[in-house]
Amino acid sequence: MLQQLVAAGKRTLPADQAYVLSTYVENPARIRCSLAEDAGGTILGIQSLTRAMDGNRFNTPIGWGIIGTHVSPTSGRRGVGSRLFEVTKQAARDAGLQKIEAFIGAANAEGQAYYEKMGFRTYRLADGAVCKAYDVEQ
Secondary structure (H helix, E strand, O other): OOOHHHHHHOOOOOOOOHHHHHHOOOOOEEEEEEEEOOOOOOEEEEEEEEOOOOOOOOOOOOOOOEEEEEOOOOOOOHHHHHHHHHHHHHHHOOOOOOEEEEEEEEOOOHHHHHHHHOEEEEEEEEEEEEEEEEEEEO
């Protein structure tokens, strides 16, 4: 699914199994990593939530959550991201997070619109990125 995003020009980060395991599944700061799949087991999307630690690559405030959402280019606009975020919100509450940050490429209008729809609001700009925050208690 991530390789489909790369092929569609919607992902520039690695999409190999080792990267997915180290970044999303086995990350020591991981709070939750959720998959959405269809009845046949095809992965439709993935959403990760990690706790921001000192020195994180996004400069997210320490103790906030960092979210990453990736939905198959063939599954957009089918509610996959919304369903994933319901699970992630509960994980954030359970982990005691107050805020979650999404670090979105400035040219990624689709990603920015998704996070706005979920309730994230722009609070800072970084080099080539729009950073949106979500108040977990809203």
